[in-house]
Amino acid sequence: ETGVTQTPRHLVMGMTNKKSLKCEQxxxxxxxYWYKQSAKKPLELMFVYNFKEQTENNSVPSRFSPxxxxxxxxxxxxxxxxxxxxxxxxxxxxxxxxxxxxxFFGQGTRLTVV
Amino acid sequence: xxxxxxxxxxxxxxxxxxxxxxxAYSNSASDYFIWYKQESGKGPQFIIDxxxxxxxxxxxxxxxxxxxxxxxxxxQIAATQPGDSAVYxxxxxxxxxxxxxxxxRGTSLIVHP
Numbered sequence: 001e002t003g004v005t006q007t008p009r010h011l012v013m014g015m016t017n018k019k020s021l022k023c024e025q026x027x028x029x030x031x032x033y034w035y036k037q038s039a040k041k042p043l044e045l046m047f048v049y050n051f052k053e054q055t056e057n058n059s060v061p062s063r064f065s066p067x068x069x070x071x072x073x074x075x076x077x078x079x080x081x082x083x084x085x086x087x088x089x090x091x092x093x094x095x096x097x098x099x100x101x102x103x104f105f106g107q108g109t110r111l112t113v114v
Numbered sequence: 115x116x117x118x119x120x121x122x123x124x125x126x127x128x129x130x131x132x133x134x135x136x137x138a139y140s141n142s143a144s145d146y147f148i149w150y151k152q153e154s155g156k157g158p159q160f161i162i163d164x165x166x167x168x169x170x171x172x173x174x175x176x177x178x179x180x181x182x183x184x185x186x187x188x189x190q191i192a193a194t195q196p197g198d199s200a201v202y203x204x205x206x207x208x209x210x211x212x213x214x215x216x217x218x219r220g221t222s223l224i225v226h227p
Binding site: 002004033040041042043045048056090092101102103104105106107108 | 118146148155156157158159160163203207214215216217218219220
C-alpha cells in the first residue's frame with residue numbers, strides 16, 4: 001500500500017457514458033497528479049493540483065475534467081470518451097517544497113472505452 | 115522540453131546476476147533524477163533518486179550512476195532476484211514548484227530463476 005487509493009480498479013464505459021475516477025490520499029501531501037499510461041508509451045502527465053489549485057493542464061482534451069475538492073481527494077470526470085482513451089489512469093501525490101522528490105502512486109484505474 | 119528515454123525495452127537476466135538498466139535524458143538543466151519500479155497490476159513505486167550535483171548514490175542492493183557529460187543515468191541492481199521482475203522507469207525533473215518529473219519509456223526486467 002502506498003497510501004494513495006484509486007477507485008474503481010477497472011472501468012468499462014461506452015463512448016456516450018459519463019463516469020468519474022476517484023483518488024484519495026491521507027499522506028498529508030499538497031500536490032496531486034493524474035497520469036495516463038498507455039501501452040508502449042511513457043507516462044503522460046495530464047493534470048497537476050497544488051493546494052487544490054490546478055497548476056498544470058498538459059493539453060488534455062476537454063472530455064477529461066479534473067476536480068480537486070480538497071488536498072486529499074482528486075477526481076477525473078469522463079464524458080464522451082474515445083476508444084483511444086483506453087489506458088491505465090494513475091493518480092499520484094507528493095509534497096513539494098520539502099526537497100523530497102518521491103511521488104506516491106495509486107494502483108491505477110484500468111479504463112476501457114467501447 | 116525534457117526527453118527521457120531508456121535504451122532497451124527488455125532486459126533478461128539470471129537470478130543472482132547483477133542488472134544494469136540505462137537511461138538517457140536531454141535536458142542538461144534537470145536537477146534530479148528518479149528511478150521507479152512498476153510491478154504488474156500496480157502503480158510505479160519510487161526506488162531511488164539522485165541530485166544533479168552527485169554522480170553516484172547507493173541504496174539497498176541498488177546503485178544509481180549519473181554521467182552529466184553524456185546525459186546518461188543507470189540503475190544497477192545487485193544479486194537480482196525474481197521479485198525484481200518489473201518495468202523500470204527513469205524520470206528527470208527540475209526543482210521548484212511541484213517536482214513534476216518527466217518519465218521515459220520503461221525497461222521490462224525479466225529475472226529467470
